[in-house]
Amino acid sequence: MISFTVLLAAFLLFAFFNTGKTTQSSQADSKTQKIYKIGILQLMTHPALDQIHAGVLAGLKQEGFVSGRNLKIDYENAQGDQSNLQTMSSKFANEKDDMTIGIATPAAQALAKAANGQTPVILAGITDPVGGGLIKSNARPGANITGTSGESPLKSQLDLIKQILPKAKTLGIVYTTSDHGGSYNAKKMAAIAKAAGYQVKLYTISTTNDMQTIAEKMVSQVQAVYAPQDNGVASAMKTLVNVANQSKVAVFPAVDTMVQAGGLATLSVNQFTLGKESGIIAGRVLKGEKTSTYPLTFVTRGQMAINTSEAKILGITLPNSVVKQAQTKGEIYK
Known part of the structure; x- marks a missing residue:
């Protein structure tokens, strides 16, 4: 007959090895988790655009994307200089970021041109994106661009x-x-x-x-x-x-x-809310949603x-x- 001591030892040995495998498996999962790289381009510094930027980060976080964990953010501020917009957007394209986000129309236009229909571009509170040549229609943006518009009431x-x-x-x-x-x-x-x-x-x-x-x-x-x-x-x-x-x-x-x-x-219109909606859309696109058929989101109240x-x-x-x-x-x- 097997003694109680032997059974206990066997149980503890099994638990030890099983725990070790679980820990190794968790470590392996952590090591293989994809780190997404996003370029955020802001036209200039002023409170409204800064609020949109903060909202973008909050929206991404709500969708499970956090800088330093599964997200690397490259943030650039053009300080209102058109030549800076071109240089910075080209840098994002050359570095093959997974996605770019444009805060203010000129920033979004520069990113769209640099992406050339390839990398997803998310609009953050852009007024009249159809008239600005960014998308085909609000309902079906087409190609690689979608996001939010914040037209004033x-x-x-x-x-x-x-x-x-x-x-x-x-x-x-x-x-x-x-x-x-x-x-x-x-x-x-x-x-x-x-x-x-x-x-x-x-x-x-x-x-x-x-x-x-x-x-x-x-x-x-x-x-x-x-x-x-x-x-x-x-x-x-x-x-x-x-x-x-x-x-x-x-x-x-x-x-x-x-x-x-x-x-x-x-x-x-609350600028932080605009940014947050854009961040949520960005997160969903990273998860597999298609920009071409993702309708533009409007915040108008x-x-x-x-x-x-x-x-x-x-x-x-x-x-x-x-x-x-x-x-x-x-x-x-x-």
């Missing part, structure tokens, strides 16, 4: 201007000539405002250095200013606000980060954002309904 933003400044009849709109998204938003808002009875005056800048001169001219001719979702205008927001404040002209921007920088109020310090500077009393909406479902900057 323009009619709601105009209604907000009317609610806060009911006597204003002349609206100035400023945009950057080289920014497709900015031009698209500005001209679309101009059409909506004209249909609503406003006299609209359009102003353009080529670079942020132009803002001082153009803003001085604009505020002498209008009763309110609309600053669209435009990277050049966003970067020069403080200059625009400083000039407008001297003439007591309110600036209504497209996004909440521009309200934080001195704009009076807006109904803004705005959240109220107000700047109470700016209201005091301008001598404007914000309607209670606007303040309440910002308190309950939005942002108040002081």
Whole structure:
């Protein structure tokens, strides 16, 4: 008869070897896990684009892709320089990244050109990607590109201007000539405002250095200013606000980060949410979804954002309904 001691020894020996095999198997799985490489190209540094970038990382994480574990991220910031965009996007293509992500239209366009229909390109909050030549249609993008679009709720933003400044009849709109998204938003808002009875005056800048001169001219001719979702205008927001404040002209921007920088109020699409949706799409494409048939995702619902310090500077009393909406479902900057 086999003694209890012998049975116990046999059991422990079996457990030892079985555990060893499991550990070796786990180590082998860890060593063979694919590390995906993603290139992220951002046009420039300003709060809205930075929020999109942070959202992209959060979306990737939600889909199980984490930098340092199964993901290697190569991040580049072109600092608004077109030649940098070309160089950086070409670098990603030469290094054969598994995917690239473009933050702002010029960055996405540079990546699309460098990828040449091969490597997946994910759009992060791009305005009018069809008009920008990036995709064939929103429902079926085609080829290697898909992602998110964050068009501003323009009619709601105009209604907000009317609610806060009911006597204003002349609206100035400023945009950057080289920014497709900015031009698209500005001209679309101009059409909506004209249909609503406003006299609209359009102003353009080529670079942020132009803002001082153009803003001085604009505020002498209008009763309110609309600053669209435009990277050049966003970067020069403080200059625009400083000039407008001297003439007591309110600036209504497209996004909440521009309200934080001195704009009076807006109904803004959340930029972090836009980025997160793009990160989720990127993760799903890495898992096997096809960019060509993955419909573009739109984030269009705005959240109220107000700047109470700016209201005091301008001598404007914000309607209670606007303040309440910002308190309950939005942002108040002081």
